[in-house]
Amino acid sequence: MSLSYSSDCSDLSDGETSYSLEDLQKMGIIENKVAEWIKENPLTEDDALLCLEYCDQNIGNRGNEIQAALTGNGNGGTLVTSTVFKFPTRNDVYFARKRIMETHTWAFYNPFGITVSGHLFNQPGQWVPLPQAQTIGTKVIQFLSDSKFTLENFEFFMF
Numbered sequence: 001m002s003l004s005y006s007s008d009c010s011d012l013s014d015g016e017t018s019y020s021l022e023d024l025q026k027m028g029i030i031e032n033k034v035a036e037w038i039k040e041n042p043l044t045e046d047d048a049l050l051c052l053e054y055c056d057q058n059i060g061n062r063g064n065e066i067q068a069a070l071t072g073n074g075n076g077g078t079l080v081t082s083t084v085f086k087f088p089t090r091n092d093v094y095f096a097r098k099r100i101m102e103t104h105t106w107a108f109y110n111p112f113g114i115t116v117s118g119h120l121f122n123q124p125g126q127w128v129p130l131p132q133a134q135t136i137g138t139k140v141i142q143f144l145s146d147s148k149f150t151l152e153n154f155e156f157f158m159f
Contacts, residue, residue, distance in 0.1 A: 018148035029139060029151065034084050041086075043143035048090045050156065052083040053137035059107055066107060066136070069100045093140060097156050108159040109135045116159065130159055 021038060024030045029051060030038075043049070050070070054060030063082060070077035070085045075096035077085035087093045101108060105120040109131040118126035138156040141149050 017151075018144050019151055020147060021149065024141065024149060024151065029141070030084065031081070033081055037080050043086075043149075045143055045145070046089045047143060048087045048093050049080065049141040050077065050085045050087060050093055050154075051139045051141065052085075053139075054083075054135075055133070055137055056131065056135045059135045062107070065104065066100075069104050070096060073099065073103070075099055090140065090142065093154070093156070101159065105130075105159070107135055108157050109133060110159045114159065134158075 019027070021030075021035050025032065025035050030049075034049075038049075052066070054063060059066075067079060067082060067085075069075065071079050076087050076092040077096060078087075080086055087096065102120070105116060111132055113129060113132045115127040115129045118124055118128050121128045134157070136157040138154050140152045140154045142152075144150050
């Protein structure tokens with residue numbers, strides 16, 4: 001089961017531990033299709049997989065826009081599945097986040113309830129509040145060595 005829709009994103013586990021591909025599958029972080037893709041396309045230590053879990057149905061309904069943003073406009077993501085994207089490096093994930101923050105602000109949230117300039121939402125001259133609840137949960141998986149992977153909670157969509 002890949003990360004997709006969930007009413008509670010807090011069940012995503014995090015840690016400094018290393019995991020096998022089978023562990024990631026058992027934990028529900030990746031589905032069989034992703035595991036097979038990794039076996040056919042071995043990751044290097046630089047590669048990073050960004051896994052998404054849509055926590056907000058309205059944002060999830062616009063998943064195709066998120067996919068296009070992660071894979072287009074120089075953001076460097078390669079589509080593995082509709083919710084898993086490969087990036088050449090961990091830094092590329094950070095750069096994509098920064099660019100998407102400017103173009104897809106509607107997908108972001110802030111737990112403190114901040115407002116952002118309406119020009120980001122085609123509402124010039126207004127201030128628009130961001131949702132306070134998580135919109136998309138994210139994990140980053142990186143290859144460690146000897147078929148082991150690290151798993152990190154990464155708040156990609158927190159503004």
